[in-house]
Amino acid sequence: MTMKIGLVLLMLTLSLSSSGCGQSPLNYVASRRSNLFHRPDCVEAADIKPKNRIHYARREEAASDHRPCDICKP
Ligand SMILES: [Zn+2]
Secondary structure, eight states: OHHHHHHHHHHHHHHHHHHTOSSOOOSEEEETTSSEEEOTTOHHHHHSOGGGEEEESSHHHHHHHOEEOTTTOO
């Protein structure tokens, strides 16, 4: 019973995150004004203004344009 509800919730979360809308967190954050990328919970990531913020779901995508941050080591 409980497992079934958990599975439904998981499916719902997956479909929401793949649709690209909503507040679902992505794995990596970068700024248009720097050459570093961060984990979303990094203090440096929190300083990035929303208009300069870029989100990446995959590390390879982030690393192709940016270097990993020394603080959060993404
Ligand atoms: Zn960082």
